[in-house]
Amino acid sequence: xxxxxxxxxxxxxxxxxxxxxxxxxxxxxxxxxxxxxxxxxxxxxxxxxxxxxxxxxxxxxxxxxxxxxxxxxxxxxxxxxxxxxxxxxxxxxxxxxxxxxxxxxxxxxxxxxxxxxxxxxxxxxxxxxxxxxxxxxxxxxxxxxxxxxxxxxxxxxxxxxxxxxxxxxxxxxxxxxxxxxxxxxxxxxxxxxxxxxxxxxxxxxxxxxxxxxxxxxxxxxxxxxxxxxxxxxxxxxxxxxxxxxxxxxxxxxxxxxxxxxxxxxxxxxxxxxxxxxxxxxxxxxxxxxxxxxxxxxxxxxxxxxxxxxxxxxxxxxxxxxxxxxxxxxxxxxxxxxxxxxxxxxxxxxxxxxxxxxx
Amino acid sequence: xxxxxxxxxxxxxxxxxxxxxxxxxxxxxxxxxxxxxxxxxxxxxxxxxxxxxxxxxxxxxxxxxxxxxxxxxxxxxxxxxxxxxxxxxxxxxxxxxxxxxxxxxxxxxxxxxxxxxxxxxxxxxxxxxxxxxxxxxxxxxxxxxxxxxxxxxxxxxxxxxxxxxxxxxxxxxxxxxxxxxxxxxxxxxxxxxxxxxxxxxxxxxxxxxxxxxxxxxxxxxxxxxxxxxxxxxxxxxxxxxxxxxxxxxxxxxxxxxxxxxxxxxxxxxxxxxxxxxxxxxxxxxxxx
Numbered sequence: 001x002x003x004x005x006x007x008x009x010x011x012x013x014x015x016x017x018x019x020x021x022x023x024x025x026x027x028x029x030x031x032x033x034x035x036x037x038x039x040x041x042x043x044x045x046x047x048x049x050x051x052x053x054x055x056x057x058x059x060x061x062x063x064x065x066x067x068x069x070x071x072x073x074x075x076x077x078x079x080x081x082x083x084x085x086x087x088x089x090x091x092x093x094x095x096x097x098x099x100x101x102x103x104x105x106x107x108x109x110x111x112x113x114x115x116x117x118x119x120x121x122x123x124x125x126x127x128x129x130x131x132x133x134x135x136x137x138x139x140x141x142x143x144x145x146x147x148x149x150x151x152x153x154x155x156x157x158x159x160x161x162x163x164x165x166x167x168x169x170x171x172x173x174x175x176x177x178x179x180x181x182x183x184x185x186x187x188x189x190x191x192x193x194x195x196x197x198x199x200x201x202x203x204x205x206x207x208x209x210x211x212x213x214x215x216x217x218x219x220x221x222x223x224x225x226x227x228x229x230x231x232x233x234x235x236x237x238x239x240x241x242x243x244x245x246x247x248x249x250x251x252x253x254x255x256x257x258x259x260x261x262x263x264x265x266x267x268x269x270x271x272x273x274x275x276x277x278x279x280x281x282x283x284x285x286x287x288x289x290x291x292x293x294x295x296x297x298x299x300x301x302x303x304x305x306x307x308x309x310x311x312x313x314x315x316x317x318x319x320x321x322x323x324x325x326x327x328x329x330x331x332x333x334x335x336x337x338x339x340x341x342x343x344x345x346x347x348x349x350x351x352x353x354x355x356x357x358x
Numbered sequence: 359x360x361x362x363x364x365x366x367x368x369x370x371x372x373x374x375x376x377x378x379x380x381x382x383x384x385x386x387x388x389x390x391x392x393x394x395x396x397x398x399x400x401x402x403x404x405x406x407x408x409x410x411x412x413x414x415x416x417x418x419x420x421x422x423x424x425x426x427x428x429x430x431x432x433x434x435x436x437x438x439x440x441x442x443x444x445x446x447x448x449x450x451x452x453x454x455x456x457x458x459x460x461x462x463x464x465x466x467x468x469x470x471x472x473x474x475x476x477x478x479x480x481x482x483x484x485x486x487x488x489x490x491x492x493x494x495x496x497x498x499x500x501x502x503x504x505x506x507x508x509x510x511x512x513x514x515x516x517x518x519x520x521x522x523x524x525x526x527x528x529x530x531x532x533x534x535x536x537x538x539x540x541x542x543x544x545x546x547x548x549x550x551x552x553x554x555x556x557x558x559x560x561x562x563x564x565x566x567x568x569x570x571x572x573x574x575x576x577x578x579x580x581x582x583x584x585x586x587x588x589x590x591x592x593x594x595x596x597x598x599x600x601x602x603x604x605x606x607x608x609x610x611x612x613x614x615x616x617x618x619x620x621x622x623x624x625x626x627x628x629x630x631x632x633x634x635x636x637x638x639x640x641x642x643x644x645x646x
Contacts, residue, residue, distance in 0.1 A: 072543075073548075073555075079547040083538065085544035087541060099549050
């Protein structure tokens with residue numbers, strides 16, 4: 001078990017910079033997710049840690065040792081590839097035992113460890129089969145077993161769930177997290193799927209256009225986005241122009257066009273320093289629609305009209321118009337959604353808001 | 359007509375032009391050859407129709423034919439081995455090169471635009487007594503007299519390798535190109551060096567292509583008569599030369615027919631063995 005440290009790494013392909021100068025610490029035993037849309041540099045960063053790409057600048061340290069010049073086969077990493085990359089001409093047991101061949105493990109010891117790894121991924125009886133004879137989810141587990149049987153210093157997972165269908169993906173998510181907890185290996189997980197990142201990670205590293213936008217535990221990244229990009233990428237947010245008018249009693253006072261005065265808790269506006277222009281961030285799930293006549297109970301209330309209804313079963317996404325501003329709101333459904341054209345009252349609690357500098 | 363019976367019929371309708379061509383151009387002539395092989399060539403030079411086993415008796419019992427057949431198989435085997443050793447690295451290079459695969463493959467096909475006979479003859483200009491190599495050697499004073507390098511078994515193999523190498527490269531290329539490169543990454547990540555990853559993963563997965571290329575080289579090499587005719591000496595005749603000799607020179611169609619069927623049987627048996635153990639599908643993939 002080890003920590004990974006990236007010190008000022010840069011990766012350029014010709015004149016294109018895939019990863020701008022980045023430093024990142026992945027503490028021992030943690031599950032750290034590199035999250036971002038395609039092209040954000042997460043896979044490039046991942047491949048540099050794996051030793052499949054050389055950084056243009058900077059150092060990569062595993063366990064305090066610089067590994068830039070250590071070839072991949074000597075880094076002792078367990079990698080699970082997006083397409084699993086199981087050896088099709090070898091049986092499942094041979095696949096899992098592959099890494100042990102290069103590690104001076106005695107034969108019966110190797111057999112025992114293969115059996116243990118297969119038991120850990122809950123597929124103890126498929127050793128004699130070939131990968132093709134297994135389902136996608138099973139192949140996925142074998143790829144994981146093959147990566148952890150070598151007791152890697154770091155487990156690297158490259159979008160391992162993206163090839164599975166939705167239900168299986170959620171099961172595997174839980175399963176993967178269970179196994180990681182059990183063996184406690186430092187894990188770097190790459191995904192573009194925010195719900196995977198939120199569900200599994202100890203720390204999320206949100207990346208965009210080759211830069212790290214925010215690093216933090218899931219609930220911090222989700223509740224207190226550090227940038228407009230993070231606010232929009234993790235869940236849906238409404239970002240409104242506002243003015244900071246001062247601070248008092250641990251609150252930052254914001255003046256937003258349609259909502260008037262909003263007192264955002266100071267810890268939810270860490271980046272807003274002085275008075276002047278700022279941005280008010282409202283999570284779509286925190287903006288509640290109510291019948292126009294119901295009392296506000298202390299929340300901020302603003303009149304609006306439902307423009308579009310995007311029905312999703314247990315929840316519904318509304319696009320509403322308040323004055324000149326279109327907002328989105330994701331609400332759980334009580335009986336049936338408000339139909340289009342309904343006049344409603346938008347309810348907002350100031351403590352659910354966050355603020356960003358303009 | 360029901361949908362099922364229409365669908366059952368469809369492949370046969372689509373196949374009928376190809377099947378007609380194969381039947382008319384391959385099986386009918388083959389039938390003629392088979393019939394011919396039982397005729398008898400009389401002293402007057404005329405063929406006598408009938409059912410005589412004389413040609414078969416001669417072809418199967420005369421050690422002369424047996425020795426040449428074995429020599430033919432030996433030359434084809436050496437050629438195949440050389441093609442594999444030379445062709446595999448080339449195919450690997452093409453399959454792993456980025457972007458310019460199409461150009462490299464085009465270059466590989468380029469020799470096919472020139473007649474096989476011309477390509478074979480070109481070795482005379484290179485290795486012949488007044489060829490390029492001898493000219494360099496004599497001009498530089500390394501040898502006083504031109505060396506005779508042509509007309510031996512080595513030049514026959516050289517000519518065959520020249521002819522057959524692209525078939526090997528193409529087959530191995532198709533096989534290698536279909537292998538996911540992350541498999542090598544996976545092997546590396548598990549502790550295998552690049553060479554170990556190649557031996558453990560890439561090589562075994564490309565064996566079907568190597569076998570398909572090998573079969574093609576062997577069958578085409580064993581069936582050729584032009585290369586030994588142009589580049590071989592008097593003792594380097596291959597089996598197909600005997601057929602050529604019997605039919606074209608001696609006009610002995612019955613004996614030539616029996617000999618060609620003999621070669622067909624030997625090579626056909628090899629193809630069947632290949633099909634038994636590796637399957638025809640890979641060969642089709644390599645040709646397509």
